[in-house]
Structures are given as C-alpha cells and as structure tokens.
Amino acid sequence: MNDRMKQDESKLLLSYQLASSGMYKEAVDILESIDRGTINARFLTDYYSCFDHVYGELAFYTQDKVSSAGYRKISDAYKDSLFHVVDHSTDLYLSMKETAYRDNSEFAEALQVNDMRLSKVKSGTPEYALITFHRALAFQQNGDRNQEKKFLALSALSDIQSAIKDHASLWMLAQLLYEDGDVERAYHYIRFSWDETNFYNARLRSLQSAGILSLIDKTYQAKIERQNRQLENYLMLISALVILLFVALAYIYCQMKKLSVARNNLQQVNEQLKALNEELKQINGCLQSTNIELSESNQIKEEYIGRFIKLCSTYIDKLDAYRRMVSKKISGGQTAELLRIARSQDTLDLELKELYDNFDSAFLQLFPDFVKRFNELLQPDAAILPKKGELLNTELRIFALVRLGIEDSSQIAEFLRYSVNTIYNYRAKVKNKAQVSRDDFENMVRNIR
The missing domain is CATH 1.20.5 (Single alpha-helices involved in coiled-coils or other helix-helix interfaces)
Structure with a gap:
C-alpha cells in the first residue's frame, strides 16, 4: 500500500509487543527504523511511550547495575518527552502520574489518581486488570498486605475473563x-x-x-x-x-458350633423330661389357681395384640359368614339370588370403605398433623381438605402411602383400586400445585412427622 503512516503505526505496535515478550534488541531496531523527523504528530505519544517501555524494561531486568542505570536515564528522558506531548485526559497520562506518585512514596495521591482511572473502566476488561494491578503495587509499597491481595485477585480475575496470557497478578x-x-x-x-x-x-x-x-x-x-x-x-x-x-x-463361629452342640444335648434332655410329665400331673391341681391369675394377664395381652390383628380377624369372620351364606343358598337352590349377590358391587364398596376408614384412622393416629403439614407444601389457594365425614380423600391417601414408603404407582393403584395412569395423574396434578420444587415435593412429604 506504500502507506507510511500505517507502516509507522504497525512498527510501534510491533515494537511494544516485542518488548513485552523480552525481545528488546528487535524492539529497539524497529523503533530506530522510524524517522523521528517525519513521523506523524498523532503517533508521537506512542513513539515516546514505546521507547520509554523498552528501556524501562531493560533497566528493570538487566543484571548489570551500570547498564541498568544507563537504560534508566534513557527511559526517563523519553518519559520526560512523553509528558510534554501526552494528552492529559488520557489514561496513559494518569498512569504516568500515578507511577510518579508511587515512586515518590506519595501513596495517598497515587490512590486518588487510581480512583479516577478505576471510575472510567469496567470489571473484566484488560484496562481494569492493569489499573487494579497498579493499585496493588501501591498497597504493596505501603505495606498493606490485605488490600494488596484483594486487588491482585481482582486483577487476576479480569486477566482471565479477558483471556490475557501475559499477567503478573496471579503469580x-x-x-x-x-x-x-x-x-x-x-x-x-x-x-x-x-x-x-x-x-x-x-x-x-x-x-x-x-x-x-x-x-x-x-x-x-x-x-x-x-x-x-x-x-x-x-x-x-x-x-x-x-x-x-x-x-x-x-x-464367634467357634462359639456358634459350641452352641449347636449344646442344643443337641438339650434336645436329649427334653426327651428325658417327657418321662417326668406323668409325675407333674399330680401338681396340676396346685397350678390351677395360678392359671386363673395367668388368664387375667393373658386377657391384657390378647387385648393389646387384638389391636393389630382385629382387621384380619374381621375379614376371616366375614369370609366364613359369606361361605355359610353361599352354602345355604346353594342348598336351597337359590342360585339366581346367589348370582345377584355375587354381581352386586355394594358389598365390595362397603368392605373397601371400611378398609380405607381403618387405614385413615390408623395413619392419622401415627401422623395427626399430616393434613395440615401437607397443605403447607401447597399454594395457599390449592389446599386439599377431606369432605365432611371423611378422614382422608383420594389425593391425601395417595400421599399418605408415599409417606409410609410406598412410592410405586402400580402398588398405590392396586391398593386404591385405580389405574396406574390415574394415580400418576393425581400425583402430577398435586405436584403442579406445590409452592416448592416439584422434584423436592415428595421428599418433603416423606419428612412429615
């Protein structure tokens, strides 16, 4: 293109990048290839900035103190020239001013300038990473370790967010x-x-x-x-x-074997005891009075156990009555009446109602606050309450089974005599009314006490 301005601009950018990579000789060669007398005035700031950057880096990293001092003088000379041409409204000017304050241990003034720079940039940008790094340097020189770590962390975060690979903050x-x-x-x-x-x-x-x-x-x-x-x-x-x-x-295994031998010996003793039973018959008369006292005790036990087997006993009695009724009808030739009774749904409905009433009563004895606590999981306008005369309705009974650990919809459907799809729809409909997460709803139901 033979565009001299673009050539100079590209050389300045390339020299700055080479200096940042430690290729100082190449950076200086490129800068010296630029004619200071013919460079466009708009690039003077970048021109002096690049020279200041290259020789500043050389002064910092050179191990020879004499050479370092010489490079430092050259850098200061270009920095002085830069001060005369840089726009005072730019961040470069503020950065140079902040550095000067920091080098002179004027930390309060350096932080004020840094505040001005921070107010103009956003977090997560390369500029923010550089400005917070400079702020960390000020706190480092001032001995404030906590603030130094804070702004190094902010700088490192912005470096990573900006995909900057050359950074000092993190290390x-x-x-x-x-x-x-x-x-x-x-x-x-x-x-x-x-x-x-x-x-x-x-x-x-x-x-x-x-x-x-x-x-x-x-x-x-x-x-x-x-x-x-x-x-x-x-x-x-x-x-x-x-x-x-x-x-x-x-x-333990050896002890169990010994116990097995002892059981065998005990069995032999039991055989011997059978011979003594005849002699014990004479003592039975004396034991009758004791049996009366034991009978009273047994009545208490039977009453306690009866709470658990009452339902089974009731169904056995009803089955026996039904058997006798069927036998009587068949014997009397009343097969038509027997067929009508067999086809009737009333008996099954009554038995199911009694089963569900027993289930509801037993469940609410275990969890008396279940309905209240269950409705607390639902939206205020979606409370589920049983009708008058009911302890639980179908929705409450489904989740009562869930509370007892029965989660399979097919098992619930078999108990409540519904289809699996109906049970699934009931569960989905109730979970849609929940004011908690659908995924957590049934877990929270299982935790009701």
Whole structure:
C-alpha cells in the first residue's frame, strides 16, 4: 500500500509487543527504523511511550547495575518527552502520574489518581486488570498486605475473563498466599499462571515466576508426601482392624458350633423330661389357681395384640359368614339370588370403605398433623381438605402411602383400586400445585412427622 503512516503505526505496535515478550534488541531496531523527523504528530505519544517501555524494561531486568542505570536515564528522558506531548485526559497520562506518585512514596495521591482511572473502566476488561494491578503495587509499597491481595485477585480475575496470557497478578498473589501458609491455593494459582506464561512465551515472565513456582512446588510435594504417609499409616491401621475382625468372626463361629452342640444335648434332655410329665400331673391341681391369675394377664395381652390383628380377624369372620351364606343358598337352590349377590358391587364398596376408614384412622393416629403439614407444601389457594365425614380423600391417601414408603404407582393403584395412569395423574396434578420444587415435593412429604 506504500502507506507510511500505517507502516509507522504497525512498527510501534510491533515494537511494544516485542518488548513485552523480552525481545528488546528487535524492539529497539524497529523503533530506530522510524524517522523521528517525519513521523506523524498523532503517533508521537506512542513513539515516546514505546521507547520509554523498552528501556524501562531493560533497566528493570538487566543484571548489570551500570547498564541498568544507563537504560534508566534513557527511559526517563523519553518519559520526560512523553509528558510534554501526552494528552492529559488520557489514561496513559494518569498512569504516568500515578507511577510518579508511587515512586515518590506519595501513596495517598497515587490512590486518588487510581480512583479516577478505576471510575472510567469496567470489571473484566484488560484496562481494569492493569489499573487494579497498579493499585496493588501501591498497597504493596505501603505495606498493606490485605488490600494488596484483594486487588491482585481482582486483577487476576479480569486477566482471565479477558483471556490475557501475559499477567503478573496471579503469580504475585500465589507468592503472597504461599507466604501466608495457604500452599494448596498457591500451588494451583502458580501452576495456572505458569501454563498461561508458557502459552504466551514471555521468557522473562517465565524467569520471574520460575523461582516461586519451584519453591511452591517443593512445598506442595512435601505436603503431598506427608499426606501419603498418613494414608499409609491409616491403611496399616485399617489392615490391623480387618485382621482383628477376622479373628473375632472366627471366635464367634467357634462359639456358634459350641452352641449347636449344646442344643443337641438339650434336645436329649427334653426327651428325658417327657418321662417326668406323668409325675407333674399330680401338681396340676396346685397350678390351677395360678392359671386363673395367668388368664387375667393373658386377657391384657390378647387385648393389646387384638389391636393389630382385629382387621384380619374381621375379614376371616366375614369370609366364613359369606361361605355359610353361599352354602345355604346353594342348598336351597337359590342360585339366581346367589348370582345377584355375587354381581352386586355394594358389598365390595362397603368392605373397601371400611378398609380405607381403618387405614385413615390408623395413619392419622401415627401422623395427626399430616393434613395440615401437607397443605403447607401447597399454594395457599390449592389446599386439599377431606369432605365432611371423611378422614382422608383420594389425593391425601395417595400421599399418605408415599409417606409410609410406598412410592410405586402400580402398588398405590392396586391398593386404591385405580389405574396406574390415574394415580400418576393425581400425583402430577398435586405436584403442579406445590409452592416448592416439584422434584423436592415428595421428599418433603416423606419428612412429615
């Protein structure tokens, strides 16, 4: 295109990037290829900024103190030129001003300038990551460790959100966490930072983080080794307990065999006792008075047990009565009447009603507040209440079975004499009225006390 302005702009961008990657010779060569006398005035700020950046980086990373001082003078000279041409409304000017305050230990003024810069950017942007990093540096020099960690963390988050690979925030934060004893997080942070640095291929950044990475890695590996030793000790302890368990099982097995032998001996003794039963008949007279007292005790036991077997006994009696009625009708030749009775649904309905009444009564004795607590799970205008004369209705009875642990719709349908689809629709309809999550509704029903 033979566009001189675009060539100069591209060279400035490329030199800045090369300097950030540690390729200082290449960056300087590119900058010196730009004619200062013919460069467009709009690029002067970038021109001086690139020179300041390159020589500033050289001064910071050069091991030779004499060379470092020389590079620092060159950087300061370009920085001075930059101050004369930079627009005072730009972030670059504010950044230079903040750096000057920070270098002079004027931390309050540096933070005020940083506040102005932060107010102009949003979190999660590259600019926010850089400004919060500068703020962390101010707190570092001021000795405020907690604030330093806070803004390093904010800077690292924005770096990651912006997909920035060349960053210092995270490995500096890892170093602080390591010094505070948080080795686990420090290790994860420094490993992540190292992977990002390798991806970006910033060689000097790798040198910066290599030392702390090695230190944290050794500490972390030592921690893992300690944990492994603990696990080995626990494994040995568990192995010893397993051996003791097998010994105990063997002992129990031997005791059970002895008990089996004792049972056989007892059986032989029982045979001998049969011969003595004749002699005990003479004592039965004396025991009759005792039997009267035992009979009273048995009545109490029968009454208590009767609460559990009453329903079964009732159905047996009804079945016997039904058998006698059928026998009588057949004997009397009343087969038509017997057929009419067999086809009638009334008897079945009465038996089902009695079954459900017994179920409802027994259930509400166990869970007297079930209806109230169940309706608390539903929306205020969707309460389910039994009709007058009822203890529970169909919806309440379905979820009463769920509360008792019967969750299979086919089992519920068989008990309530409905189709499986009807039971499924009832359950879905009630869950749609719930004011809690549909997935949690039945679990909360099962927890009703």
